[in-house]
Amino acid sequence: MNWRIRRIAAFAYRNFIFSKRNLFAFFEILFWPAVGIVSIGLMGDFLELSADLRSFILTGAIVSGVLQVTQLDVSYGLLYDIWSKSLKQTFLAPVHPSDYIIGSWIVGVARGVLTYVLLALFSSWAFRFYVADTMAAGIALFGVLLNALIIGMFVNYVIFMFGQRADIITWSVSVLEMLVCGIYYPVTYLPPFVQRIAELIPLTYFLEYFRAGYGYRPVYGMLLAKGFGLSVVYIALLFLVLGRAYERACINGMIVRLSE
Amino acid sequence: MNAYTNCIIETSGITKTFVMGHWKKRRTEALRGVDLCVRTGEIFGILGPNGAGKTTLMNILISLLRSDSGVVRVMGREVTHRFPASIKRRMNMCSGNPNFPWSLRPSEILRFYAMLYGVPRPERDRRIERYLHEFELERYADVHFDELSSGTKQKIALAKSLLNDPEILLLDEPTVGLDPDIALKTRELIRRIHAERGITILLTTHYMREAEELCDRVAFIRQGRMVALGTRDELTAMTKTADLEGVFLELAHP
Numbered sequence: 001m002n003w004r005i006r007r008i009a010a011f012a013y014r015n016f017i018f019s020k021r022n023l024f025a026f027f028e029i030l031f032w033p034a035v036g037i038v039s040i041g042l043m044g045d046f047l048e049l050s051a052d053l054r055s056f057i058l059t060g061a062i063v064s065g066v067l068q069v070t071q072l073d074v075s076y077g078l079l080y081d082i083w084s085k086s087l088k089q090t091f092l093a094p095v096h097p098s099d100y101i102i103g104s105w106i107v108g109v110a111r112g113v114l115t116y117v118l119l120a121l122f123s124s125w126a127f128r129f130y131v132a133d134t135m136a137a138g139i140a141l142f143g144v145l146l147n148a149l150i151i152g153m154f155v156n157y158v159i160f161m162f163g164q165r166a167d168i169i170t171w172s173v174s175v176l177e178m179l180v181c182g183i184y185y186p187v188t189y190l191p192p193f194v195q196r197i198a199e200l201i202p203l204t205y206f207l208e209y210f211r212a213g214y215g216y217r218p219v220y221g222m223l224l225a226k227g228f229g230l231s232v233v234y235i236a237l238l239f240l241v242l243g244r245a246y247e248r249a250c251i252n253g254m255i256v257r258l259s260e
Numbered sequence: 261m262n263a264y265t266n267c268i269i270e271t272s273g274i275t276k277t278f279v280m281g282h283w284k285k286r287r288t289e290a291l292r293g294v295d296l297c298v299r300t301g302e303i304f305g306i307l308g309p310n311g312a313g314k315t316t317l318m319n320i321l322i323s324l325l326r327s328d329s330g331v332v333r334v335m336g337r338e339v340t341h342r343f344p345a346s347i348k349r350r351m352n353m354c355s356g357n358p359n360f361p362w363s364l365r366p367s368e369i370l371r372f373y374a375m376l377y378g379v380p381r382p383e384r385d386r387r388i389e390r391y392l393h394e395f396e397l398e399r400y401a402d403v404h405f406d407e408l409s410s411g412t413k414q415k416i417a418l419a420k421s422l423l424n425d426p427e428i429l430l431l432d433e434p435t436v437g438l439d440p441d442i443a444l445k446t447r448e449l450i451r452r453i454h455a456e457r458g459i460t461i462l463l464t465t466h467y468m469r470e471a472e473e474l475c476d477r478v479a480f481i482r483q484g485r486m487v488a489l490g491t492r493d494e495l496t497a498m499t500k501t502a503d504l505e506g507v508f509l510e511l512a513h514p
Contacts, residue, residue: 003345003378010375014361014368021363084405085359089420092322092353093376094345251326253278256319259359 007095011077011103018080029115033065037119041127051128052214058129059210060184062119067148068174070112074152075170077104082164088259097242105149112145132213143206146231153238160245181207188219202230267297268460269321274330276316290316292484303454303461305475309512313484314464318432322353352426356436358417362406366397366416377424391419411442431463468504480511487511
């Protein structure tokens with residue numbers, strides 16, 4: 001195993017222990033997402049929605065849970081070190097911020113897939129949710145997991161730049177993104193300028209692709225090409241700026257201040 | 261006393277100014293041109309009053325900070341602007357009042373950091389077992405970090421700093437806040453580590469007796485400048501004082 005893989009494995013190992021030992025991890029994976037599913041499902045019952053429409057909006061609730069759980073893992077990778085004031089200890093080692101990101105994301109992917117499976121099973125049992133095309137759902141799910149990586153990387157970048165006071169965005173960016181990308185509705189229902197923003201976010205295309213199987217005609221074409229294309233561009237760009245932000249943090253003393 | 265060779269750490273004219281605040285900038289000059297040569301295999305002390313720039317200097321030497329100007333060389337390589345991983349792998353640091361992730365247990369902390377330093381698996385397990393035993397940490401195997409006493413936390417920090425078998429070890433106030441008996445044990449550990457491995461140790465401390473007991477040479481820093489450098493005897497002779505405490509009182513305030 002080479003050095004880089006060992007470092008990535010170290011962060012995956014640490015995040016796994018945090019998840020295993022943290023009571024709130026249960027709330028993140030099951031409680032809050034399940035509350036969302038029950039609310040949406042009951043609303044669907046009340047509105048007497050067809051099976052297709054019901055699955056359409058439940059997809060939004062499930063994706064919301066997956067996105068939140070996975071991006072939190074990536075964001076928490078850095079935040080755990082800041083909260084326990086051990087960031088300095090970690091960066092004494094030959095570590096690059098990308099090691100943090102990838103190691104944490106690996107655990108996030110495992111938790112995200114678990115969240116998807118559990119919520120889909122629960123939704124199908126309680127509200128007759130169904131997966132129209134398993135292969136398409138798998139591809140779209142991978143896209144959502146990549147989108148969670150992008151959010152986590154962005155959170156890490158902002159924290160390196162502005163310090164711990166910026167940690168509030170950990171919980172707000174993903175919620176805002178879901179709103180803009182049409183989590184429960186087609187983006188055509190949004191004001192035109194918000195639609196333009198939505199077109200720049202990969203999640204928009206993955207949500208469309210997820211829901212295409214429920215008799216819904218997507219607003220955009222080439223959904224996967226756009227979704228994965230944008231994801232690759234953002235991930236590459238964020239790796240680059242994260243490296244720069246880390247260097248800047250070494251120059252202005254942010255790394256040391258985040259450990260005090 | 262070790263047979264010293266060349267400088268394993270060398271700095272020339274390094275400066276560091278911190279700029280704080282977004283609207284109203286505040287500038288603090290932490291280092292104002294420090295020249296230093298730490299010889300291979302010695303225990304080198306960095307002394308000075310609070311705010312003198314000791315920790316800033318240590319942070320620059322271990323890559324957590326970049327200097328504004330000047331040159332830093334470690335193990336013969338210039339690391340002023342970019343600290344290569346190949347050098348970082350051969351160094352480590354232990355600070356006073358250490359912090360590690362709260363919910364991890366001692367063996368998990370050591371495993372995590374050993375992985376970060378790229379120690380391969382069979383060797384990693386061997387070292388973790390060895391240090392848990394050597395630092396009497398076995399009985400805390402199931403205790404989370406935040407439930408441990410200061411002394412035990414310090415032992416974990418020391419054990420962690422040895423995991424990668426470093427050639428250079430930086431100790432930033434390793435006995436601060438410890439009870440006298442634990443501080444004594446920590447000093448004995450440092451002496452033993454140095455004697456057994458012959459590694460170069462850089463030490464900052466506020467305890468002059470500690471510096472006298474441990475250090476081969478001492479640099480005295482005041483307001484970001486090095487004002488004296490030498491062995492204990494050289495410094496006491498220079499200041500006409502009896503011990504390093506006298507040297508401190510003489511040099512701490514201009």
